[in-house]
Amino acid sequence: MSTQKPDVIVVGSGLSALLTANYSSEQMNVIIFTKSSKSDNNSFLAQGGVACAIEHTDSWQLHYEDTLMAGCYHNNEKAVEALTKLGPELLLEIIQQGMEFDKDKQGILSLGMEGAHSKRRILHAGGDQTGKILMEWLQSTLSDKVTIVEHETVIKILTEKGVCVGVQTMNNLGQRKEYRAKSVVLATGGAGALYPYTSNNASITGMALSLAYMAGAALADLEFMQFHPTMLSKDGKAVGLVSEAVRGEGAFLENSKGERFMDGIHPLKDLAPRDVVSRAIFYELENGEHVFLNIETLTNFEQRFPAITALCQKYGISLKNKRIPVVPGAHFYMGGIQTTINGETSLPQLFAVGEAACNGVHGANRLASNSLLETIVFSKTLADHLQSSQSSEKKWQHTPKVKGENNDIWHKRMVPLPNKSEIQHMMMQYAGIVRNEEGLLTLKRWLGTFTPYWEGVELICSKLPLEQIEIIHMLHLCYLITLAALEREESRGAHYRSDYPLAKESWKQQRIIHQVQEDRGERNGVEHHYARRDAASFL
Secondary structure, three states: OOEEOOOEEEEOOOHHHHHHHHHHOOOOOEEEEOOOOOOOOHHHHOOOOEEOOOOOOOOHHHHHHHHHHHOOOOOOHHHHHHHHHHHHHHHHHHHHOOOOOOEOOOOOEOEEOOOOOOOOOEEOOOOOOHHHHHHHHHHHOOOOOEEEEOOEEEEEEEEEOOEEEEEEEEEOOOOEEEEEOOEEEEOOOOOHHHOOOEOOOOOOOOHHHHHHHHHOOOEEOOOOEEEEEEEEEEOOEEEEEOOHHHHHOOOEEEEOOOOOHHHHOOOOHHHOOHHHHHHHHHHHHHOOOOEEEEOOOOOOHHHHOHHHHHHHHHOOOOOOOOEEEEEEEEEEEOOEEEOOOOOEOOOOOEEEOHHHEEOOOOOOOOOOOHHHHHHHHHHHHHHHHHHHOOOOOOOOOOOOOOOOOOHHHHHOOOOOOOOHHHHHHHHHHHOOOOEOHHHHHHHHHHHHOOHHHHHOHHHHHOOOOHHHHHHHHHHHHHHHHHHHHHHOOOOEOOEOEOOOHHHHOOHHHHHHHHHHHHHOOOHHHOOOOEOOHHHOOOO
16 A cells, blocks of 8 residues: 555545645645546535525525524524624635626616525526536646545545544545544535435445444434435436426416426425425325426526536436426435534544535535535635645544444455445335334345444455445444434435324414524524534533
8 A cells, every 4th residue: 555645635536625725725735536537526416506595685694594493493603603694705716716697788687586585696607507617627726735646435434543634545446545643524426316316426425424333433413415406307207407497487386287396385386495306296296296497487588597407308207298207316415424613523523514524514415506515605714724724623522433343344244335326216215205113124124234334444445345344334324324314213305204293284383483483583494414423511
């Protein structure tokens, strides 16, 4: 194994990774590792824009309240305040540095509307290509003090005496290397590829979350996976994202009978929070209906949404009849590696940012287009923290996770590993949009049969190819998600339990409950579930 020692190792290739690397490179040398190419990430796929209160009739306070409401008041209010307060200034800095967002004929920034926002505050680039244009601009401005290593997967987080000291990687040839650094940052995205229908890049399996947990870091809110309501549907498969911006501009959902089924479900109708819309579509599909996005009220659709138009053309979906077939798909993960707003995890010198992290900013359900703003804001707070101090004070009690490292593991009865499709099918069926105890227990029993693999991860992974190592970490994370979903015996945001009494109540009644909590000062007192209870006091 070769040994290299940069100041900071960043794992990932999306906006959070590049922004953190760029900000940090002002004072430090940074190396980035990505399991595939630098363009294989969710950021390149992001059609939606950046939510930010920059218009004079808007305010950070309104954006703050919208974020809390969408998150079902499960949010960390300090993180939400940082997001909405710091966002405008940092976004304007990026614009001043050369990033171009869409403008109207008068040269004024065009602001779009999306679900659960009270104001038009969404900045787009290239219509529905914001992520791609942001990434291309950022890659072109990346500091020469940042090295990018492609096609090299992190398979272990190295620790010594309860402190993160580096990573072990494996390349496509099966070669393993160790890299040491003062700090390691996980910016690997969420876990959408745990499900068969997803807007995520196929590489986003959540492997880094499992690695962090095995190294001793706390995970939080794993039960909250947001499903995007409108994935393009072709022959029973989800083949790409149809941005919420389309509904924001006036498109609406209807079933095979032409019924606008959202009218009686939520006051915001088609622009209701994503969990509400996804469940409504789920029930239509369960009743044998097909669901369509009706775009008849939109003019110049092809010019306004070129990426979606190209996607429809690719899969032979004609826009002439003004109806786009859609299904819900796994989109954004609110859970993740537990962090502060500076990206600190409960494992010293290990940091996390972006969708891989959970600082509580999104609560139980992310507000539309807050994710790109999250990368801009918290990459900066993390980089500032790294530059101000490369030696972190120990603020919590840390207990490294015990792993099976002996040959006894091979004497256990080992069932064959499933493939990714099997895992995705089980997750969608039992831990998808609608869940219940019976289904979750079925899933837990199935996943539990693979426990020896992750309990003996040190020995096993030293003998397996990369694909099977990833499968083991997928199974491990799925098991932790299932435990969290069983533990939360309520319906809140993206976590919906059909066996919870309030699950059948209307949105209005649930909103009253949240208002009562707010009036009592209990808004931020809702329980967060941690995969490691000894780290619950870390924040």
